[in-house]
Amino acid sequence: MGDSSFPDIRIGDVERADAQRLLNEHLTAGRLTPEEYGDRATQAAGARTQGDLLRLFTDLPAPHPAFGTPRPADAYTPPPPPVAYEPRIEHPPAKRGPSTWMVAAITVPIIVLGVVVTILGTFGSTSFLIGLVVVGVVLLLLFGGG
Secondary structure, X not given: OOOOOOOOOEOOHHHHHHHHHHHHHHHHOOOOXXXXXXXXXXXXXXXXXXXXXXXXXXXXXXXXXXXXXXXXXXXXXXXXXXOOOOOOOOOOOOOOOOOHHHHHHHHHHHHHHHHHHHHHOOOOOOHHHHHHHHHHHHHHHHHOOO
């Protein structure tokens, strides 16, 4: 019936609430009438010592209040093991050159201009066309990686 060797040890709210819960179990099992339960629950609420609570259970079978024994919820549960820390590596955004359409917008007019000038013979030599094509190809190679 619990530890009755220390009936004068004072109790707290946790023990009073536990006794009321146990009395409710006896009420549910039909061992107490609602009136008996009400009287005993009131006495449990006003109990000051372990002996005050134990007297409420002298004519009842187990369960009885158990003083000094941890309830399962009070049992020590070790904390979870630490999680290995893996730093998050932030990669800088990829450096991008000019987009393909920008390179085309610059290169294509230069090539077209060279072709037109050569066909019309304005400058009188094909070396001008070759120069413009070379410049266009160089621009494509430099900026065409996007």
